[in-house]
Amino acid sequence: MPDCLAKVLTKYKALSGERSPCFDTILKVIGALGLKLHAEAGRS
DSSP: OOHHHHHHHHHHHHHSSSSOOOHHHHHHHHHHTTOOOOOOOOOO
16 A cells, blocks of 8 residues: 555544544644644633
């Protein structure tokens, strides 16, 4: 199996709903979409 196909299948499995993806996977998907994740401290 070509390496690129294996990577696609891994991402599909991670986001299929059958498993909970690691945070690293989520960050990679966000980056691939050209988005940025921003966190901010809550105010009390």
